[in-house]
Amino acid sequence: MSKFRHRSLHLLGVLLTGLLFTLLAACSKANPQSTFDTLGPVSRNQATILYVIAGVGTFVFILVFGILAYTVIRYRRRSPDDPDPPQIHGNDKLEVAWTIAPAIVLIAVAVPTLQGIFYAANPPTEARLTVEATGHQWWFEFKYPELGVVTANEMHIPEDEAVIVELRSVDVNHSFWVPKLAGKVDMIPNNENRLWLQADESGMYYGQCAEFCGESHAKMRFRVVVEPRAEFDAWVARQQAAAAVPGDPLAKEGHDLFMSNQARCFACHTIAGTQKARGTVGPNLTHFASRQHLAAGNLENTQENLRMWLEDPDAVKPGNLMSRDAAVYNGQGEPLTEPQISALVAFLRSLE
Amino acid sequence: MTTLSFPIIRRPMHPTGVWSWITTIDHKRIGILYGVTAFALFILGGIEALLIRTQLIGPDRDFVSAEVFNQLFTMHGTTMIFLAIMPLGAAFFNFVIPLQIGARDVAFPRLNAFSYWTFLAGAIILNASWFLGGAPNAGWFGYAPITGQAFNPGHGIDFWIIGLQVLGIASLAAAFNFIVTIINMRAPGMTWMRLPLFTWMTFITAILLVLAFPVITVALIELMFDRKFGTNFFFTPAGGNPVLWQHLFWVFGHPEVYILILPAMGIVSEVLPTFSKKPLFGYPTVVLAGALIGFMGWMVWSHHMFTVGLGPIANSVFTITTMAIAVPTGIKIFNWLGTIWKGSLDFRTPMLFALGFIVLFTIGGISGVMHSMASSDAQQQDTYFIIAHIHYVLFSGAIMAIMAGIYYWFPKFSGRMYDERMGKMHFVLMFIGQNLAFFPMHFYGLDGMPRRIYTYDADMGWTALNALSTSGAYLIAFSFFIFIFNMVKSWRKGEKAANDPWDGRTLEWSIPSPPPEHNFDEIPTVHDRDDWWARKRGGVKHGVPVSGGSGEGHAIHMPQPSFWPIVVSIGLLVGAFGLIYNVAVAGIGGGIAMVGIYAWAFEPVNEPDEKQPAHH
Numbered sequence: 001m002s003k004f005r006h007r008s009l010h011l012l013g014v015l016l017t018g019l020l021f022t023l024l025a026a027c028s029k030a031n032p033q034s035t036f037d038t039l040g041p042v043s044r045n046q047a048t049i050l051y052v053i054a055g056v057g058t059f060v061f062i063l064v065f066g067i068l069a070y071t072v073i074r075y076r077r078r079s080p081d082d083p084d085p086p087q088i089h090g091n092d093k094l095e096v097a098w099t100i101a102p103a104i105v106l107i108a109v110a111v112p113t114l115q116g117i118f119y120a121a122n123p124p125t126e127a128r129l130t131v132e133a134t135g136h137q138w139w140f141e142f143k144y145p146e147l148g149v150v151t152a153n154e155m156h157i158p159e160d161e162a163v164i165v166e167l168r169s170v171d172v173n174h175s176f177w178v179p180k181l182a183g184k185v186d187m188i189p190n191n192e193n194r195l196w197l198q199a200d201e202s203g204m205y206y207g208q209c210a211e212f213c214g215e216s217h218a219k220m221r222f223r224v225v226v227e228p229r230a231e232f233d234a235w236v237a238r239q240q241a242a243a244a245v246p247g248d249p250l251a252k253e254g255h256d257l258f259m260s261n262q263a264r265c266f267a268c269h270t271i272a273g274t275q276k277a278r279g280t281v282g283p284n285l286t287h288f289a290s291r292q293h294l295a296a297g298n299l300e301n302t303q304e305n306l307r308m309w310l311e312d313p314d315a316v317k318p319g320n321l322m323s324r325d326a327a328v329y330n331g332q333g334e335p336l337t338e339p340q341i342s343a344l345v346a347f348l349r350s351l352e
Numbered sequence: 353m354t355t356l357s358f359p360i361i362r363r364p365m366h367p368t369g370v371w372s373w374i375t376t377i378d379h380k381r382i383g384i385l386y387g388v389t390a391f392a393l394f395i396l397g398g399i400e401a402l403l404i405r406t407q408l409i410g411p412d413r414d415f416v417s418a419e420v421f422n423q424l425f426t427m428h429g430t431t432m433i434f435l436a437i438m439p440l441g442a443a444f445f446n447f448v449i450p451l452q453i454g455a456r457d458v459a460f461p462r463l464n465a466f467s468y469w470t471f472l473a474g475a476i477i478l479n480a481s482w483f484l485g486g487a488p489n490a491g492w493f494g495y496a497p498i499t500g501q502a503f504n505p506g507h508g509i510d511f512w513i514i515g516l517q518v519l520g521i522a523s524l525a526a527a528f529n530f531i532v533t534i535i536n537m538r539a540p541g542m543t544w545m546r547l548p549l550f551t552w553m554t555f556i557t558a559i560l561l562v563l564a565f566p567v568i569t570v571a572l573i574e575l576m577f578d579r580k581f582g583t584n585f586f587f588t589p590a591g592g593n594p595v596l597w598q599h600l601f602w603v604f605g606h607p608e609v610y611i612l613i614l615p616a617m618g619i620v621s622e623v624l625p626t627f628s629k630k631p632l633f634g635y636p637t638v639v640l641a642g643a644l645i646g647f648m649g650w651m652v653w654s655h656h657m658f659t660v661g662l663g664p665i666a667n668s669v670f671t672i673t674t675m676a677i678a679v680p681t682g683i684k685i686f687n688w689l690g691t692i693w694k695g696s697l698d699f700r701t702p703m704l705f706a707l708g709f710i711v712l713f714t715i716g717g718i719s720g721v722m723h724s725m726a727s728s729d730a731q732q733q734d735t736y737f738i739i740a741h742i743h744y745v746l747f748s749g750a751i752m753a754i755m756a757g758i759y760y761w762f763p764k765f766s767g768r769m770y771d772e773r774m775g776k777m778h779f780v781l782m783f784i785g786q787n788l789a790f791f792p793m794h795f796y797g798l799d800g801m802p803r804r805i806y807t808y809d810a811d812m813g814w815t816a817l818n819a820l821s822t823s824g825a826y827l828i829a830f831s832f833f834i835f836i837f838n839m840v841k842s843w844r845k846g847e848k849a850a851n852d853p854w855d856g857r858t859l860e861w862s863i864p865s866p867p868p869e870h871n872f873d874e875i876p877t878v879h880d881r882d883d884w885w886a887r888k889r890g891g892v893k894h895g896v897p898v899s900g901g902s903g904e905g906h907a908i909h910m911p912q913p914s915f916w917p918i919v920v921s922i923g924l925l926v927g928a929f930g931l932i933y934n935v936a937v938a939g940i941g942g943g944i945a946m947v948g949i950y951a952w953a954f955e956p957v958n959e960p961d962e963k964q965p966a967h968h
Contacts, residue, residue: 012780012783012784015784015788016787030813031799031800031812031813031814032800032811032812032813033799033800033801033812034798034799034800034813035731035798035799035800036798036799043731045727046727046728046730046731047728047731049725049727049728050722050728050731050732050798053721053722053725053728054722057718057719057721057722060714060718061714061715061718064685064689064710064711064714065711065714067689067693068689068692068707068710068711071689071692071693071695071697072692072697072699072707075628075692075693075694075695075696075697076697076699077696077697077698082696083696084629084696084889085628085629085630085694085695085696086630086694087630087631088630088631088633088690088693088694089631089633089634089635090633090634090635090636090637090687090690091633091634091690094686094690095634095637095683095686095687098682098683098686099679099682099683102678102679102682103676103679106675106676106678106679106721109675109725110671110672110675110725113671113725113726113727113728114668114671115727116725116726116727116728117664117667117668117671117726117727118664118668119727120727120730121663121664121667122664137503167661171497171503172495172497172498172503173495173497173498173594175659175734177800177802179731179800182730183659183727183728183729183730183731183733184659184730184731184733184734185659185661185730186659186660186661188594188595188660188661189497189588189594190588190591190592190593190594191593191594191595191660191661193660193661194661206800208800208802209802210659210733210734210735210802211495211659211734212422212490212491212495212498212734212803212804213498214422214498214503215418215419215422215489216418217422217802217804217805217806218418218802218804218805218806218807218808219807318417318418318419319418319419
């Protein structure tokens with residue numbers, strides 16, 4: 001029996017070591033949503049607190065496991081005839097000690113935690129830019145009220161500046177989370193929340209809805225594009241302009257289809273500068289072609305992907321409202337033909 | 353009395369066979385019914401988990417659809433909490449507590465049968481949804497407003513609401529029963545400070561149940577009104593507030609976590625002393641720590657809501673209260689270490705599970721403290737890090753302890769010994785399996801993988817660790833094949849168990865295995881904490897050994913079986929379907945239940961026309 005025990009302990013050791021290495025290897029900062037790769041002051045503060053408590057926790061675990069392992073080896077019953085051990089009922093001093101010691105440790109780690117709570121809750125006074133982020137099933141809408149810009153699924157912010165994000169929802173609960181920049185805050189209908197974040201470096205940051213919000217919760221993703229102030233200003237200027245008027249005949253055909261009573265795209269989508277397309281149920285498409293992703297951060301914004309999306313949106317984002325409600329998709333109207341899809345693709349790709 | 357007894361159906365008197373089980377009011381048989389049913393549902397919840405893990409074994413898999421995935425994780429959580437861990441706890445309450453406190457049965461034996469049948473009705477309602485248009489799909493927490501008619505027009509959520517209400521009735525009835533039993537039916541001399549730890553923890557659990565379930569009941573009624581009658585407690589177009597649901601749910605939900613773990617702590621507190629041959633270290637402190645956990649469990653609910661935007665003051669307060677709850681939990685862990693320290697440790701299967709519980713529950717406790725810190729929790733909330741935590745607490749905690757308890761009391765309830773080799777194999781494989789499955793979740797959670805997502809992209813860097821978790825899940829499943837094989841084989845052909853195979857400490861080991869229907873030939877008089885151990889070691893002079901069936905059992909007055917508890921439960925089952933589909937049917941169900949209650953109320957404990965044996 002003891003041979004069995006030793007062999008299984010050995011095996012367990014090998015397995016646990018292997019597991020640890022796999023974990024460390026897999027936990028790379030290169031992962032796009034790693035909370036270890038802290039690229040902003042808020043996420044950095046949160047990670048520091050995690051490291052403190054993880055250190056304390058590892059110490060406590062080693063202590064408990066060490067005592068247990070020692071006891072298990074030292075005090076195992078060697079023979080069935082072993083005499084009864086001493087009948088110890090307790091020890092007041094020890095019990096007081098292991099009540100007070102953890103309490104003191106907890107008070108010590110509570111201090112940076114509470115500081116962190118207030119740090120994340122109160123944006124710095126120099127924050128100039130406010131973005132209104134609204135959760136929809138299953139995409140994110142971003143409005144810049146002071147700048148008159150509305151976009152979807154890609155939030156642009158300037159590098160090294162604190163940004164306030166106001167969080168809302170039009171339907172169910174969602175949660176706004178860019179792991180490398182800041183911890184999440186929920187978007188709840190009839191409740192206004194906000195957070196602040198700041199990015200050290202330019203680049204493309206991954207974000208994802210973190211509160212279960214229905215069938216395609218897993219597909220509700222977005223990106224934060226961080227760029228130097230000058231580039232950000234240039235982006236704003238482009239977004240403020242009205243939509244491009246299609247010149248190419250195919251794009252023109254797509255435009256007409258968009259506004260037609262067959263496709264009825266205009267009913268849900270806005271294209272600024274047109275009279276007809278002013279819907280707000282779906283994403284604003286005024287500068288659709290300037291975005292790097294489509295379908296809530298799920299696909300790169302390429303011609304093939306756009307075509308795939310328009311052919312069968314339900315295959316990309318199951319249960320989405322366009323598949324459910326648009327007559328061209330839900331079987332209540334005439335479906336789009338291949339040439340019609342080509343025309344829509346050309347039109348949408350002209351919306352620089 | 354004769355004239356008042358309900359004359360329609362003859363009282364069931366079968367001593368054996370199916371009818372004897374359907375009409376039984378014997379706490380031991382009800383305990384076995386609870387245990388077997390809950391274990392079957394545990395397997396069902398486990399299959400749901402395996403389907404979830406199979407879907408997530410790699411990126412972009414379409415083993416199940418998004419909608420089915422959402423139903424699977426909703427039912428996995430609901431099943432494991434309400435249909436597996438809680439009733440497995442109830443199985444132990446039923447079987448063990450009357451034996452531990454030296455009683456012939458629980459205070460209200462027919463109410464006890466009613467609790468079981470109503471639990472079964474709740475399980476049927478919840479799982480019937482799979483075949484009637486789709487299971488609930490909004491998570492076990494059912495956050496508004498996604499549970500509203502506007503976002504969830506099918507009947508899945510209705511099954512969830514009504515199923516939980518019916519389970520709540522079962523739990524409340526059982527909780528009142530156990531509170532009364534533990535207060536009133538302790539054997540002479542069994543003072544509160546001599547009460548076995550498992551009984552103590554059950555007592556605290558029952559009080560938590562009585563206080564917590566009304567909160568979820570109210571929340572579910574409001575939700576039902578929103579769905580059925582267009583009220584607006586939670587739904588936003590007319591100004592309802594979804595955050596109200598979260599408060600109500602977690603005011604119930606956090607004590608619920610302790611409802612799941614306190615009985616487990618009680619089991620471990622029985623197993624460790626027995627296999628160390630030492631009394632529990634610091635008994636009064638362990639009891640007090642349990643009571644404190646139960647009490648403080650009411651002050652921490654908003655730590656589930658740190659990202660809801662309650663503001664920094666509320667988050668700070670709940671950070672501190674949650675951290676504070678680590679103190680009594682730590683006390684328990686250190687007192688368990690004190691119990692085995694200098695003991696004479698015998699590594700039988702129950703002991704291995706109890707020791708495994710300490711190690712892994714400590715990990716769950718530490719990650720719990722991590723979540724208590726609202727600022728860093730903003731990165732962990734709703735990720736796989738939380739999944740890791742709850743599984744270290746509820747699987748590696750509660751289920752490990754329940755396994756310890758099943759092996760520990762197996763000789764008592766079956767009268768036979770389990771196979772020790774297979775038991776150890778089960779432990780080793782399950783121990784490795786759960787660490788493979790759950791430990792990596794901490795890391796891919798911190799790598800940004802949200803929970804409740806049915807798919808993920810290959811470029812997220814979560815693939816390898818997800819595959820590892822899935823392989824761990826399969827290993828856990830395999831270990832349970834061994835467990836089931838061991839249980840079935842040993843129950844049928846295992847070696848006959850002695851009355852006291854472990855050199856136990858509490859009263860259940862003083863009577864035959866399995867115990868006779870009346871448990872104790874003579875109600876024992878208790879002189880000591882660990883009374884049976886003290887008697888065996890001659891520490892108590894006045895003790896009269898109570899072991900061994902003297903054959904006088906038939907002279908003891910026991911209540912007779914009854915049809916009425918199951919009739920009332922059937923009424924509730926019919927009524928529940930009526931509430932979902934058709935109010936007229938609900939009326940019929942209510943009528944059946946009323947007839948059952950009426951007949952039950954006027955049914956004498958024993959039929960007067962039976963020959964009444966003399967009192968003992």
